[in-house]
Ligand SMILES: NC(=O)c1ccc[n+]([C@@H]2O[C@H](COP(=O)([O-])OP(=O)(O)OC[C@H]3O[C@@H](n4cnc5c(N)ncnc54)[C@H](O)[C@@H]3O)[C@@H](O)[C@H]2O)c1
């Protein structure tokens with residue numbers, strides 16, 4: 386039986402955007418579609434107070450941004466990008482192509498073709514999320530994407546040097562200092578100065594996520610990667626101090642970020658509540674984390690770990706951290722999560738920033754039907770067929786004639802009839 390030690394009013398299961406987001410996004414996309422660069426500039430001024438001569442950075446501007454960074458930052462960006470690249474390369478190896486002769490004379494095959502042009506969004510409203518550049522751009526390049534146009538906001542009119550460097554070193558072909566709906570809309574529909582892409586990738590706030598949702602169909606999107614979520618499953622062996630630190634690590638993303646503890650131990654739950662209160666005091670991002678914890682934080686007490694895994698699966702949280710005596714057990718017991726973090730030696734922030742797995746992950750229940758961004762999202766798995774003998778063609782033709790007529794598809798049936806008749810050196814009855 387589950388009970389609550391702390392229950393917020395709004396939970397992660399709320400599938401709708403905050404009020405007004407949908408309408409705002411619709412209006413911005415419509416204006417970018419009809420007015421192009423003029424609308425992009427007007428909305429950039431309105432939402433970001435940013436209206437440079439050109440939104441696209443020149444090579445000189447990129448070099449200047451890199452030069453302003455400490456050497457260690459540049460080194461760290463390169464190290465993390467190698468980690469992301471290594472993992473993406475491993476994923477690439479799991480994508481197989483094949484060709485098989487399934488019947489004599491019938492050859493079927495599967496090929497993997499990279500998407501041609503991708504728009505990579507790197508968030509930057511609250512924090513310059515340069516790590517998202519590694520995740521979206523490095524992975525696209527490992528997949529073989531030819532053109533990556535990357536965008537990030539210049540929040541408060543400040544050029545985010547580290548994000549620019551990360552986008553550049555990740556291999557972006559074009560870098561735009563542009564944020565929010567106007568950025569993803571411009572990339573998707575194209576403007577006088579920005580060529581349209583085929584696919585949008587990257588995380589973002591509720592506006593960015595909603596914009597991708599509305600543009601889906603016109604372009605492909607990676608997944609619904611909105612405001613960050615964390616859920617921790619813990620038993621009595623967990624350290625309350627560490628649990629509190631890890632919950633707050635994600636709550637600081639934004640006031641709409643849920644942080645949930647599911648535990649079998651009432652004592653642990655109560656200690657975590659106290660720890661969070663005391664740790665919030667010294668946190669520089671306190672205002673945001675406190676609001677997130679107040680409005681979206683939960684501590685749920687369950688009878689045993691079986692129930693804990695079931696509750697966690699119901700939430701289908703973006704990140705699930707397992708702090709129990711036997712964390713690996715969750716690999717067999719859980720099915721709905723964006724990424725799983727096993728044991729106290731790891732943490733969600735490793736995945737966010739350094740370890741090499743992708744941090745662009747499903748939110749708001751999307752983990753029920755998708756995993757996170759990976760090399761395969763940038764690749765179209767297509768099929769082909771070749772029938773190399775007239776005998777095989779005739780057999781399939783006869784089968785097609787019957788199968789299509791069962792559905793009243795006379796035109797389709799005739800394509801089959803013709804193949805069957807050709808093999809016998811004849812014309813179909815309907816052709817004479
Ligand atoms: N799910 C994931 O994989 C994942 C990964 C990283 C980050 N995130 C999330 O990304 C988000 C980043 O958010 P952010 O806000 O810091 O940066 P952001 O870049 O996503 O959004 C900033 C932009 O939002 C637009 N905007 C802000 N207020 C607006 C309004 N009232 N109307 C219209 N547009 C408006 C502005 O144009 C601004 O440039 C966080 O919620 C974080 O949790 C998710």
Ligand SMILES: N[C@H](CO)Cc1c[nH]c[nH+]1
Nearest residue numbers: 514516613614737738744
């Ligand atoms: N927690 C985010 C994924 O939802 C990723 C991130 C990047 N930087 C900090 N955090």
Ligand SMILES: [Zn+2]
Nearest residue numbers: 613634635737
């Ligand atoms: Zn994070």
